[in-house]
Amino acid sequence: MKKLLLTLLAFGAITCLHAQMKYIDRANMDTTIKPGDDFYTYANGTWIKNNPVPASRTRWGSFDLLREESSKRLRSLLDDAVQNRTRDRKTQIIADVYSSGMDSITLDKKGNTPIRPLLTRIDGVKNTGDVLKEAAILRTTGAGSPFFGMFIGPDRKNVRKYIPSISFGGTSMADRDYYLKTDPRSTRIREAYKVYLNKLFTLAGESEAAAAASATAVLNIETVFAKAQYSRVEMRDPYKTYNKFSVKDLTALAPVFDWKTLLQEMKVKGADSVLLNNPGLLKTADSMLKAVPLADWKSYLRWNVIRNAAPYLSNGFVEADFAFTQVQTGQKQITPRWQRMSSLIDSRLGDLIGQLYVEKYFRPEAKARMLELVNNLQSTFADRIKKLDWMTDATKQRALEKLNAFAKKIAYPDKWKEYEGLTVSKDDFYGNVRNTATWSYNYNVNKMGKPVDRTEMGMTPPTINASYSSTNNDLTFPAGILQFPFFDFGADDAVNYGGIGAVIGHEMTHGFDDQGRQSDAIGNLNDWWAQEDGDKFKLKADEVVQQYNAFTVLDTVHVNGKLTLGENLADLGGLSIAYEAFTHTKEYKENKLIDGFTPSQRFFLSWAQVWRNNVLPDNAAQLIVTDPHSPGIHRGNGPIVNIDAWYDAFNIQPGDKMYKKPESRTRIW
Numbered sequence: 091m092k093k094l095l096l097t098l099l100a101f102g103a104i105t106c107l108h109a110q111m112k113y114i115d116r117a118n119m120d121t122t123i124k125p126g127d128d129f130y131t132y133a134n135g136t137w138i139k140n141n142p143v144p145a146s147r148t149r150w151g152s153f154d155l156l157r158e159e160s161s162k163r164l165r166s167l168l169d170d171a172v173q174n175r176t177r178d179r180k181t182q183i184i185a186d187v188y189s190s191g192m193d194s195i196t197l198d199k200k201g202n203t204p205i206r207p208l209l210t211r212i213d214g215v216k217n218t219g220d221v222l223k224e225a226a227i228l229r230t231t232g233a234g235s236p237f238f239g240m241f242i243g244p245d246r247k248n249v250r251k252y253i254p255s256i257s258f259g260g261t262s263m264a265d266r267d268y269y270l271k272t273d274p275r276s277t278r279i280r281e282a283y284k285v286y287l288n289k290l291f292t293l294a295g296e297s298e299a300a301a302a303a304s305a306t307a308v309l310n311i312e313t314v315f316a317k318a319q320y321s322r323v324e325m326r327d328p329y330k331t332y333n334k335f336s337v338k339d340l341t342a343l344a345p346v347f348d349w350k351t352l353l354q355e356m357k358v359k360g361a362d363s364v365l366l367n368n369p370g371l372l373k374t375a376d377s378m379l380k381a382v383p384l385a386d387w388k389s390y391l392r393w394n395v396i397r398n399a400a401p402y403l404s405n406g407f408v409e410a411d412f413a414f415t416q417v418q419t420g421q422k423q424i425t426p427r428w429q430r431m432s433s434l435i436d437s438r439l440g441d442l443i444g445q446l447y448v449e450k451y452f453r454p455e456a457k458a459r460m461l462e463l464v465n466n467l468q469s470t471f472a473d474r475i476k477k478l479d480w481m482t483d484a485t486k487q488r489a490l491e492k493l494n495a496f497a498k499k500i501a502y503p504d505k506w507k508e509y510e511g512l513t514v515s516k517d518d519f520y521g522n523v524r525n526t527a528t529w530s531y532n533y534n535v536n537k538m539g540k541p542v543d544r545t546e547m548g549m550t551p552p553t554i555n556a557s558y559s560s561t562n563n564d565l566t567f568p569a570g571i572l573q574f575p576f577f578d579f580g581a582d583d584a585v586n587y588g589g590i591g592a593v594i595g596h597e598m599t600h601g602f603d604d605q606g607r608q609s610d611a612i613g614n615l616n617d618w619w620a621q622e623d624g625d626k627f628k629l630k631a632d633e634v635v636q637q638y639n640a641f642t643v644l645d646t647v648h649v650n651g652k653l654t655l656g657e658n659l660a661d662l663g664g665l666s667i668a669y670e671a672f673t674h675t676k677e678y679k680e681n682k683l684i685d686g687f688t689p690s691q692r693f694f695l696s697w698a699q700v701w702r703n704n705v706l707p708d709n710a711a712q713l714i715v716t717d718p719h720s721p722g723i724h725r726g727n728g729p730i731v732n733i734d735a736w737y738d739a740f741n742i743q744p745g746d747k748m749y750k751k752p753e754s755r756t757r758i759w
């Protein structure tokens with residue numbers, strides 16, 4: 091289970107503004123707003139007014155600016171690779187994938203021919219056994235993911251051992267709500283989905299009547315799956331989604347699925363048991379396989395191929411795919427092709443492009459400085475745990491054990507994947523996309539039976555994000571996030587602690603949020619809490635649920651306090667720990683003004699600046715359903731009202747809109 095700092099939609103940059111830059115710039119603020127009424131807007135109001143979302147984006151903020159710059163860096167590496175294709179294998183691979191994806195003329199000429207052989211094979215499906223066999227073939231060859239996902243990962247109750255995790259889903263839209271709800275927005279998205287289905291089936295060569303029948307079949311099947319899916323809040327429960335079955339018992343649960351054969355077809359060797367996310371959904375799939383006509387299953391399989399391929403085929407497919415994205419997010423123009431390609435190469439061949447990125451753009455000193463900051467935060471967190479007034483000593487001991495066991499993965503991995511055996515070609519983009527997916531699938535499936543590798547890094551070096559993994563009990567900070575406004579060598583400590591310091595604290599607190607606290611120092615799901623401490627934690631966490639439930643977005647839509655709880659707890663803990671660590675610095679102790687602000691003011695302004703962004707209304711509405719992170723304004727404003735130092739720094743008084751009485755402030759970590 092992995093927690094991110096921010097959910098990424100696409101990819102995204104900052105110009106190097108070092109030397110004379112103002113790290114906290116009054117010109118970005120709106121000082122007509124009182125800091126105690128709306129701190130986020132006080133800190134960012136003018137920036138927000140002057141930085142609307144660009145046409146090819148769905149949101150625009152600190153993360154997106156960095157992503158924009160990062161994608162330009164990747165583009166220059168890719169252009170260089172194309173010029174020097176014969177330099178070495180690494181260069182040849184990324185050059186060929188990039189060239190093949192940029193060559194829209196060839197892609198247009200090919201039309202739907204790249205997927206024709208797959209569609210023809212699906213036409214030959216004769217029974218439900220064939221349907222499942224085809225599902226396995228699509229999955230193992232990077233062509234689609236009908237019914238379920240399969241991933242070899244550590245057993246969450248025995249993390250030193252790999253086990254296959256089978257995640258039933260079966261749907262294509264971003265959330266089950268869009269199949270089931272009847273509010274205007276869900277209805278509009280569902281209608282657009284029907285248009286999208288029809289359009290893609292037609293482009294794939296079906297007559298209008300056939301495409302309409304295929305579309306109806308797919309929507310019917312996916313709607314039944316959606317009904318049986320857990321809600322996103324239920325999916326956050328690590329026990330509810332942990333269902334271990336022997337292969338034999340799993341087949342008994344749903345006899346149409348012959349797991350012994352299926353696992354073989356999926357190249358999984360030596361698995362006597364598996365983890366299942368949602369047994370009810372498997373049973374639903376089982377009874378549907380008996381009830382739904384074969385022709386409809388063929389449509390469902392074809393749909394998975396076509397939808398998966400659409401972004402990599404001719405312009406008609408790409409436009410239809412974007413049109414559906416547009417309805418969901420409000421994005422006005424498609425992301426430029428070169429940017430889509432650099433994003434694809436980063437996600438598929440991250441260790442190849444990542445090596446080049448780090449060589450050219452990463453200062454090795456940043457890694458050492460970052461490790462120092464992480465260590466400072468860790469020891470401050472330890473002191474705070476020792477001083478907690480609500481936790482018994484026995485639980486504190488185990489909390490400290492877990493904290494001290496954090497592994498730290500900074501900037502780039504210790505060993506790079508070299509993609510041995512991967513072949514790509516200059517003129518087969520769809521083939522390249524599938525070959526990279528197949529390579530990753532095989533890499534993952536070959537882990538079965540081997541000792542668990544805890545050194546792998548789950549994010550590529552250019553990524554502007556950070557993460558905590560409860561199964562590995564590790565923290566990851568890719569090279570991409572070690573830049574302003576998170577971190578800069580030239581910035582004062584207030585800016586760096588309010589930025590990357592709070593991010594480090596955030597990821598550490600994930601180890602102790604409502605989910606993370608359920609795993610121990612090694613990463614096993616294992617309750618190490620004394621009952622009374624767990625009860626007290628839940629009461630405190632409930633206060634945070636209530637606090638965020640009261641926040642709105644788009645006037646009437648509320649933040650889902652339960653869905654975003656883990657992230658909100660991480661923000662509150664992270665900022666509290668970072669502030670205390672900051673009080674140990676020389677800058678804090680000297681208490682001199684910089685650009686007119688005290689060190690404490692700069693700390694909180696830095697925090698707010700990280701979260702400044704504009705989001706298109708449609709995208710905001712979608713994120714409120716799908717994103718476990720709260721919107722930027724509430725990340726900026728949410729935690730500070732619980733931190734006494736913020737009140738002191740800005741002289742916040744009763745009567746200010748954000749004011750909370752000292753006894754009502756939530757203090758956890």
Ligand SMILES: [Zn+2]
Nearest residue numbers: 093094095660
């Ligand atoms: Zn997070």
